[in-house]
Amino acid sequence: MSEPFEPKIVAYVCNWCTYLGADLAGTNRLEYPSNVRIIRLPCTGRIDFNLIVKAFEMGADSVLISGCHPADCHYTAGNYHARRRWILFRRLLDTLGIEMDRINFTWISAAEGKKWQKVITDITEKTRALGPYKAYRELHEVAG
Amino acid sequence: MSRIGVFTCWCGENIARNVDVERVAAEVAKLPGVHCSVHTKYMCSDPGQALLREKIASEKLDAVIVASCSPHMHLRTFRKTAEAAGVNPYKVEMANIREQCSWVHHDRAAATAKAIDLIRIAAAKVNWNEPLEPIRVPVTKRVLVVGGGVAGIQAALDVAEAGYEVVLVEREPSIGGKMAGLSETFPTLDCSQCILTPRMVEAGQHPRIRLYTYSEVEEVNGFVGNFSVTVRRKARYVDISKCTGCGDCWNNCPMKKNPSEFDYGLGNRSAIYIPFPQAVPARPVIDRNNCTRLKKGKGCGLCEKKCQAGAINFNDEDKLVTEQVGAIVIATGYKLYSIGRQQDNGRMSGYGEYGYGEYKDVIDSLQFERLISASGPTSGRLLRPSDGREPKNVVFLSCVGSRDDAKGLPYCSKICCMYTAKHAMLYKHKVPDGQAHVFYMDIRAGGKNYEEFVRRAIEQDGARYYRGRVSKITEENGKLIVRGADTLAGVPVSIEADLVVLAAAILPAQGAKELARKMNVGYDEYGFLLESHPKLRPVETAAAGVFICGACQGPKDIPESVAQASAAASKVLVMFGHKEMTRSPEIARVDEKVCAACFTCVRTCPYHAIDKAEVRSRNGALLKRTARVNPGLCMGCGTCVAVCPSKSVDLSGFSEQQVYAEVEALV
Numbered sequence: 001m002s003e004p005f006e007p008k009i010v011a012y013v014c015n016w017c018t019y020l021g022a023d024l025a026g027t028n029r030l031e032y033p034s035n036v037r038i039i040r041l042p043c044t045g046r047i048d049f050n051l052i053v054k055a056f057e058m059g060a061d062s063v064l065i066s067g068c069h070p071a072d073c074h075y076t077a078g079n080y081h082a083r084r085r086w087i088l089f090r091r092l093l094d095t096l097g098i099e100m101d102r103i104n105f106t107w108i109s110a111a112e113g114k115k116w117q118k119v120i121t122d123i124t125e126k127t128r129a130l131g132p133y134k135a136y137r138e139l140h141e142v143a144g
Numbered sequence: 145m146s147r148i149g150v151f152t153c154w155c156g157e158n159i160a161r162n163v164d165v166e167r168v169a170a171e172v173a174k175l176p177g178v179h180c181s182v183h184t185k186y187m188c189s190d191p192g193q194a195l196l197r198e199k200i201a202s203e204k205l206d207a208v209i210v211a212s213c214s215p216h217m218h219l220r221t222f223r224k225t226a227e228a229a230g231v232n233p234y235k236v237e238m239a240n241i242r243e244q245c246s247w248v249h250h251d252r253a254a255a256t257a258k259a260i261d262l263i264r265i266a267a268a269k270v271n272w273n274e275p276l277e278p279i280r281v282p283v284t285k286r287v288l289v290v291g292g293g294v295a296g297i298q299a300a301l302d303v304a305e306a307g308y309e310v311v312l313v314e315r316e317p318s319i320g321g322k323m324a325g326l327s328e329t330f331p332t333l334d335c336s337q338c339i340l341t342p343r344m345v346e347a348g349q350h351p352r353i354r355l356y357t358y359s360e361v362e363e364v365n366g367f368v369g370n371f372s373v374t375v376r377r378k379a380r381y382v383d384i385s386k387c388t389g390c391g392d393c394w395n396n397c398p399m400k401k402n403p404s405e406f407d408y409g410l411g412n413r414s415a416i417y418i419p420f421p422q423a424v425p426a427r428p429v430i431d432r433n434n435c436t437r438l439k440k441g442k443g444c445g446l447c448e449k450k451c452q453a454g455a456i457n458f459n460d461e462d463k464l465v466t467e468q469v470g471a472i473v474i475a476t477g478y479k480l481y482s483i484g485r486q487q488d489n490g491r492m493s494g495y496g497e498y499g500y501g502e503y504k505d506v507i508d509s510l511q512f513e514r515l516i517s518a519s520g521p522t523s524g525r526l527l528r529p530s531d532g533r534e535p536k537n538v539v540f541l542s543c544v545g546s547r548d549d550a551k552g553l554p555y556c557s558k559i560c561c562m563y564t565a566k567h568a569m570l571y572k573h574k575v576p577d578g579q580a581h582v583f584y585m586d587i588r589a590g591g592k593n594y595e596e597f598v599r600r601a602i603e604q605d606g607a608r609y610y611r612g613r614v615s616k617i618t619e620e621n622g623k624l625i626v627r628g629a630d631t632l633a634g635v636p637v638s639i640e641a642d643l644v645v646l647a648a649a650i651l652p653a654q655g656a657k658e659l660a661r662k663m664n665v666g667y668d669e670y671g672f673l674l675e676s677h678p679k680l681r682p683v684e685t686a687a688a689g690v691f692i693c694g695a696c697q698g699p700k701d702i703p704e705s706v707a708q709a710s711a712a713a714s715k716v717l718v719m720f721g722h723k724e725m726t727r728s729p730e731i732a733r734v735d736e737k738v739c740a741a742c743f744t745c746v747r748t749c750p751y752h753a754i755d756k757a758e759v760r761s762r763n764g765a766l767l768k769r770t771a772r773v774n775p776g777l778c779m780g781c782g783t784c785v786a787v788c789p790s791k792s793v794d795l796s797g798f799s800e801q802q803v804y805a806e807v808e809a810l811v
Contacts, residue, residue: 010810023214026243034249034258037265038240039806040215041798042730045750046782054804059811074686075781077750085786117248 007061007127009036009120012051014043014078017068017109024113032117033124036064043067045078049089052103053096057136062102062127064119069107079107101130146207146235146271147179149199150263153187153212155242162246162255168211172263177271179203187212193225200229207231207270211239211263232275234729234797239266261810268809272801276729279775283369284470285720286311290361290659293321294340294702295694295709296475297347302713303473304352308720311467312347313375314357315655316405318423320344321477325406325420325510327517329702330566331597337519341422348424354467358429360655362464364662367753367776368689369470369725379460381430381438382416386455389426393447393456394418402434404521408511410529411521416447416456420519430456471689471716472663474673475709476656478695480508481545481552481649495544495551497616498646504530505624505643506617509563512645516570526574528643531622535642538571539626540564540582541614545649547585553649553670558699560647561588565598567645568607580607581639583614583628591701610637617644650699663690664751672698683712687751688727688779691715730797731778732785734771738792741769745784745793753777754784 044067
């Protein structure tokens with residue numbers, strides 16, 4: 001038996017709300033699984049479709065996209081663009097055969113350290129139950 | 145590849161407790177591009193920063209990663225230190241191994257592994273970081289102030305006194321705003337006009353203030369330091385450069401029975417009028433809807449005949465003028481919630497049961513101000529509107545529309561408790577044998593000498609306060625029957641009143657939202673303009689170079705509005721204190737060779753920071769069309785990068801190369 005499965009989770013977060021929410025979880029010493037790796041971006045509006053696919057290609061088992069709550073965007077409207085794009089992404093990713101359970105979209109504000117803790121804990125547990133994301137790994141193996 | 149130095153911080157025990165810092169430093173030394181890797185107790189302390197400077201010099205580093213706390217805590221610190229030692233500040237990145245690692249993961253092995261991962265991600269990114277130079281923008285040292293109430297006047301005078309030019313735009317024919325119509329002010333009972341009118345005159349005569357009254361902001365273009373503002377000067381039909389303000393026109397105008405806006409319909413004015421005697425400028429305007437000559441195109445013209453200065457011009461038209469300014473202060477103030485009518489916003493159902501608009505003697509608080517003002521329609525004698533008799537029982541209702549999520553607005557309008565106490569007091573001074581009754585929810589009298597003021601109204605001037613609401617007002621035999629409850633005594637209360645004054649909730653002035661949209665300033669669901677940070681940046685907005693003050697930001701009293709106006713002025717002066725402004729270079733840029741000119745980015749940009757541009761050859765032939773980022777406007781959100789189908793937009797500091805390198809470093 002090999003080592004137990006530890007999922008890799010990639011979180012694309014905005015600099016102004018969710019990143020600070022994650023910082024607050026730290027300041028309040030709220031413990032959560034260490035599986036998440038944050039990529040800090042100015043705004044969720046900056047996240048494009050390819051980044052999500054790329055994360056899976058690079059071995060992520062789940063992806064989280066999290067930004068400011070509606071109406072709270074530091075850049076006025078970036079999160080609305082992200083949300084609108086997200087609706088399209090979902091269908092496209094679904095068509096590509098990426099399991100929708102592995103992609104998560106939330107709003108977490110700078111005051112929601114507790115929510116960050118919960119979201120990460122939930123995603124980690126969910127992904128652990130789903131098992132590793134193999135499609136790309138198999139492709140890589142075929143390609144050698 | 146960069147020569148990277150990695151500096152891992154212990155943060156005392158904060159990081160070192162859960163992360164094996166020594167192992168991290170040893171592991172990351174092996175990463176591509178990492179030239180030296182050290183660890184130290186406190187990176188942010190003087191010795192820590194000295195170590196950074198020393199290693200930059202001795203190891204000839206051109207990129208730095210500090211693995212310590214959140215970049216929100218110290219990125220700026222380390223960028224400054226690195227810059228002083230000769231490394232471009234934008235070649236400095238941080239790995240957050242405290243807030244997002246040691247503080248939240250107590251398993252030492254897992255936390256150490258994650259810390260190494262985070263530094264690997266940062267190293268992969270920093271290899272692609274380009275040295276960036278701050279963007280320098282020239283500043284036009286003139287300011288536009290929108291709104292000529294007490295806040296706008298204060299801001300304009302402060303900036304003008306500091307030596308810079310001000311363009312003050314006011315929608316009404318005179319500056320002065322709401323305060324010019326108030327009687328006396330709490331908590332000192334200073335006469336409002338006595339305080340304000342000298343300031344109005346000062347603003348009107350100031351050599352560095354250009355006053356545009358009866359004008360509105362039509363269009364705002366440009367960006368911080370370089371705005372181009374188009375102002376619509378509405379047709380006044382009076383040439384104010386010729387007019388002497390003698391009054392021959394309005395005294396002879398036959399159309400005298402028009403409700404006065406300044407007196408909130410309680411008094412009348414002629415068709416050619418100045419809103420009030422102390423108006424600045426003291427120059428009239430013709431109300432085109434009520435002037436016989438302007439309505440019919442012929443006839444009357446009495447004002448023209450009487451005017452010895454020849455200032456009347458019936459052919460006047462709206463004029464557009466353009467002003468160049470570097471900064472903008474919005475001070476558009478407030479309006480009262482309209483009590484009786486169905487509100488435009490679906491959530492507010494109005495208070496029809498109070499009979500406002502139906503019974504003449506139910507008035508709002510601003511109308512009451514005019515009734516007790518020495519310059520008001522009754523010349524300061526308190527006479528009720530219906531029959532001109534002196535009211536012996538007056539009921540004041542606070543919170544009409546405020547703190548009422550079901551029918552009105554959920555927020556507190558802040559000033560009503562105080563002015564209602566003032567009203568009760570002034571009423572007693574005018575009618576010593578009268579009785580003031582006040583229905584209230586809570587008395588909110590936070591402020592210097594405010595609580596004492598309310599106590600005075602109750603104890604010295606005998607105002608009766610009932611804690612409770614009024615359910616209905618009806619009229620019987622010329623009396624208003626006010627039915628309410630005194631919840632402290634637990635009894636219903638019914639008062640036969642001669643006059644009822646409703647302290648209506650405060651809303652942002654009409655058109656504030658539209659104005660905010662023109663300047664990319666945010667607003668909340670009620671239309672109050674949004675500050676950048678409620679505590680630390682209270683007068684700045686999301687739009688660089690646009691500041692707010694006074695009641696357009698939220699209900700507030702005169703001292704607060706004035707303080708905020710001076711704060712906004714000081715922010716403007718900070719901008720004007722420099723020859724040019726520097727802005728973060730972490731903004732978008734278009735590769736014009738690749739851009740397909742679809743302009744999706746132009747439509748998406750929340751700041752309207754991307755322009756449609758043309759590339760032309762030396763002899764002027766059109767080579768291609770392209771999108772082009774205006775570095776003065778771009779705030780660096782990166783929305784354009786994500787929407788560009790040809791991938792020709794990129795964001796410095798968070799470029800495609802940088803972000804993809806981070807993702808690739810995840811494995």
